[in-house]
Amino acid sequence: MRDTAFEMATSNIRYGQGVTAEVGMDAADLGLRRVLVVTDANLAQRSPVAVVRQSLEDAGVTHELFDGVRVEPTDASFQEAIRVATPGEFDGYIAVGGGSSIDTAKAANLYATHPPDDFLDYVNAPIGAGKPPPGPLKPLIAIPTTAGTGSETTGVAIFDLVEMEAKTGIAHRRLKPILGIVDPDNTRQLPPAVAASSGLDVLSHALESYTAIPYDERPRPERPILRPAYQGANPISDLWSLEALRLVSTYLPRAINGEDDVEARGQMLLAAAFAGIGFGN
Structure with missing residues (x-):
């Protein structure tokens, strides 16, 4: 039988120059006390991450930095982030970067909040079982630094499954960030290429x-x-x-x-x- 319905999952976006500096207040207003900031090693040394960390400190929100995101994530790089997130007792996540950072944060949030029996349980069929998350995830705020993937608005996390030499992903509306902070200041240093x-x-x-x-x-x-x-x-x-x-x-x-x-x-x-x-x- 063919479907007769479609569903619109809303995306919360805040747009404007300098709004990255508001993220600490957002985290505090959500009641978050300890968050994991997810980014890559290059961005960890640059202004967007520095602004995020200062904003969290000013708002009294403690945080840990994970800068092990890999460009074009793999199952191994996802699992590295998951190993940090699972014992960390984080009550929220902040992703700073392109789609790789945001997708890695989505995966870390999912697997740390609802650990599956097998890594492939949540991965899209036919490669994985395609199981939906059994409940809500922790709040995730996404701050894009490239104008590309739009991952701050989606419930999708893409990665390479190295053993199969296949690109696949995890897709469910519960992975969607609760807020995307879209700040033009974060792409001003983006090279033309x-x-x-x-x-x-x-x-x-x-x-x-x-x-x-x-x-x-x-x-x-x-x-x-x-x-x-x-x-x-x-x-x-x-x-x-x-x-x-x-x-x-x-x-x-x-x-x-x-x-x-x-x-x-x-x-x-x-x-x-x-x-x-x-x-x-």
Whole structure:
């Protein structure tokens, strides 16, 4: 039987220059006392992470830094983060970086909060069992530093399963960050080549979402919780994808050619978030 329904999972986004410095207040307002900051070794030495750590200290929120994120995460790098998160007694997570950092934080949060019998239990079928998380996760705040994956708006974590030489992932709405802090200041130092390649990622996400198989041509799940995050093209996702395409066509050339073009860099961050909302639903 084909599905007759689609579901819109909302994404909370805060946009503006300098809003990264508000993350400590957000954590405190959520009642978080101890958080894990997830990033990579390069970003750990740069301004976005420094601003996050200072904001947490100012708000009285203790934190631990995990900077072992790997570009293009693998099952091994996910499990390294999980080994830090599981005994850490963290009541929240803050991811700072591109999709690799945000996806690693999603996985760490999931596996530390609801440890499975086998690593592949939550991994998408047919590689894994594709089991849904049995309950809510800890709060995750995502702070993107590239205008590419839009991972701050999705419930998806992508990684390479090295043994099978396969790219796969974990997808469920419960993985979605509770807040994406989208700050143009965090992409001002992005090299033109990275701005170009990440911008093409936005283009791909928006196109793939808009041209996906429609939701009503897919099988109907036995239970609503089993309806996948990738449920098929639908009228709401189409709106976000089309707006992302418009922003890319207008601002990507400027974002590549002007590192100090704050408007263009900011609009590309919004395009990444919009495309993420599109393909994430």
